[in-house]
Amino acid sequence: MAANSRLTIATHVLAWLALAQRRGREVLTSDEVAASVNTNPVIVRRSLGDLRRAGLVEVRRGAGAGWSLSRAPEEITLVEVYDAVGAEPPFGMHRRDPNPECPVGRGIRPALSGVYGRVEQVMRQELAETSIADVLRETLLN
Numbered sequence: 001m002a003a004n005s006r007l008t009i010a011t012h013v014l015a016w017l018a019l020a021q022r023r024g025r026e027v028l029t030s031d032e033v034a035a036s037v038n039t040n041p042v043i044v045r046r047s048l049g050d051l052r053r054a055g056l057v058e059v060r061r062g063a064g065a066g067w068s069l070s071r072a073p074e075e076i077t078l079v080e081v082y083d084a085v086g087a088e089p090p091f092g093m094h095r096r097d098p099n100p101e102c103p104v105g106r107g108i109r110p111a112l113s114g115v116y117g118r119v120e121q122v123m124r125q126e127l128a129e130t131s132i133a134d135v136l137r138e139t140l141l142n
Contacts, residue, residue, distance in 0.1 A: 004087060004088055006047065006085040006086070006087050007078070007081060007082050007085055007087045009037055009039065009043065009044070009047050009085075010047045010050065010051060010081050010084065010085045011078060011081055011132070011135055012036065012037050013033050013037065013044060013047055013048060013051065013057075014051065014056065014057070014069065014073070014076060014081065014132045014135075015073075015132055015135050015136045015139055016028070016033055016036045016037075017033070017057065017067060017068060017069050018069060018073035018132050018133065018136050019136060019140075021068065021069060021073075026068050027060050027064060027065070027066030027067060027068045028066050028067055028068075029065065029066045029067070030044050030045045030048060030066075030067065032066075033048070033067065047085065048067055050084050050085045050086070051081070051084050051085075053084070054080065054081075054083065054084030055070055056069070056070055056071070056076055056080060056081065056084060057069055057070055058070045069132075072133075073131060073132040073133040073136060074131050074132075074133040075131070076131060076132040077127065077128050077129075077130065077131055077132075078127035078128070078130045078131070078132075078135070079124050079127035079128040081127075081132075082124070082127050089116065089120050090116075090119060090120060090123060091112075091116045091119065091120075093109055093112070093113070094108075094109075
């Protein structure tokens with residue numbers, strides 16, 4: 001089962017924009033951002049679109065076109081990024097309904113839904129306590 005990397009890509013994008021801003025570059029093109037992420041610019045543009053709709057980045061058109069943070073990196077939390085990219089919960093239920101005639105099949109969803117809900121709540125709290133500035137600071141230490 002493949003992991004969803006949308007949150008990671010969006011966080012990378014925002015951290016790169018924050019570093020560029022710190023270095024005096026107010027805007028970066030999606031191609032420049034894609035070079036850092038080492039992925040197709042279309043994927044980066046899709047992520048930037050999600051972030052723009054959430055109010056986390058702005059786009060400048062025309063001369064000097066590009067993307068920039070809409071707020072200070074200290075003010076953007078990872079839970080906002082998580083919500084912006086529509087990242088899926090960490091655990092999902094069966095894609096198809098389990099056998100209702102089986103005692104485990106009948107009770108597995110109710111048994112796990114509370115556990116999974118609590119895990120997601122803890123995860124969201126941790127993401128809410130971490131800013132893009134925190135991620136950038138930690139990134140630059142490595």
